[in-house]
Amino acid sequence: MSDLTEIDNPKKAASIRKSVADRVLEALSSSEVLNTIIPILSKQISDTLEPNIEAEVKNCVAEEIQPLLQKLDCQSGIVETQKQQLIKQLSSLQRTTQDQITSNNEREKEINFLYDRVALLKNRLEIQEQYSRRTSLRFNNVPIPTDRIEGTKIVHPVDTDSIILDICNNKLGLDIGIRDIGRSHVIGKLKQGRSQVIVRFISYRTRQLVYSNKKALKGDPNGTFITENLTHFRTNLVKQLATLKYNNKINACWTTDGRIFIKVNANSQKRIINNLNDISDLESDIQQFEERTNINNSEGM
Structure with a gap:
């Protein structure tokens, strides 16, 4: 009965509560109690807050990431569009390049053909030109009449026919006449009173007769010699x-x-x-x- 009476007494009750609180605080201050309670509380708090924190973090990340993802998707679309355009352009460029290569190869073949054709025609023309000279010869180092004052100018007209006949008949020992010569004239510059005379004979036989006896001029005091034209x-x-x-x-x-x-x-x-x-x-x-x-x-x- 005394205990119940004490509890009914407000002062006594306050004192008891204080005493109990002190004991609880003392118990909570104990390391043994703390080591036992804290893991339990931590797990309870973690189990309670983890879903909320995870949800909140996801919401925050989503709010920040979503615009970036949308922008990235947009950029990816642009890049893909540009990629397709570049692929088309590259394909077109490759076709154009290949066509150009083919065209260049064809042109090169045509140019080579034309080059060979021109070379052939030039060779034929050169052969024809040489053939047209088959009846002519060149007499080199032939004394030519010059003016007595300066001695560097040719006195025209020069009777080259007579000069050539003199060489052929008196130095080569032949017997040809004026009718065997079609035309003759001085060619080239005068050097020490001598020049070159080109002669076209009427026939190839006469020309060949003169040319085959050219060795008779070896040691000629004027240095005269004969060559083909x-x-x-x-x-x-x-x-x-x-x-x-x-x-x-x-x-x-x-x-x-x-x-x-x-x-x-x-x-x-x-x-x-x-x-x-x-x-x-x-x-x-x-x-x-x-x-x-x-x-x-x-x-x-």
């Missing part, structure tokens, strides 16, 4: 071959009816020269021969 192209070929002969690279060089022949040495077979490629091949052969000779000489030592 070659085209400009063939004259240049002969000049290059003359340089090779001067440098002792070939043994001999001569022309017959406009055709050019050479012999590398006295015992070698004659070789015809038609163009610059033939001269290049000749020079290459000479170089290879010299290299082999040097190697053999070195091994012999």
Whole structure:
């Protein structure tokens, strides 16, 4: 009864509650109690708050990410559109390029065909031009009348027919007349009172008769000599071959009816020269021969 009475007493009741609270606080301050309660509370709090936090985080992320995803989708659409456009442009460019390559190849074939055709026509024209000169010869270092005062000017008209007949009959020992000459005239510049005279004979036989006796002029005091009337192209070929002969690279060089022949040495077979490629091949052969000779000489030592 006394206990109930104490509880009914307000002051006593307050004192009891305080005492209980102190004991509870004391118990809660105990590390043993805390170590037991905290994990339980943490788990309860975690289980209670985790779904809310997860939902809230998802909402926040969605609010921030959604505009970016929409923008990314939009950009992806633009990129895909541009990609398709570039693919179409690239495909079109490839077709155009291939067409251009095909067209260029066809043009190149056509150009090569035309180039070969032009080269063939030039060769035929050159042959025809040389053939048109088959009855003519050039007399070189022929004394020509000059003025007595200066001695550097030709006195015209020059009777080249008589000059040529004198050379042919008196120096070559032939018997030809004025009727054997179709036309003759001075060509080129005057040098030390001498010049070149080109002669067209009436017939090829007369021309060949004169040319076949040209060796009779060897040692002529005027230095007169006879050559075929070659085209400009063939004259240049002969000049290059003359340089090779001067440098002792070939043994001999001569022309017959406009055709050019050479012999590398006295015992070698004659070789015809038609163009610059033939001269290049000749020079290459000479170089290879010299290299082999040097190697053999070195091994012999």
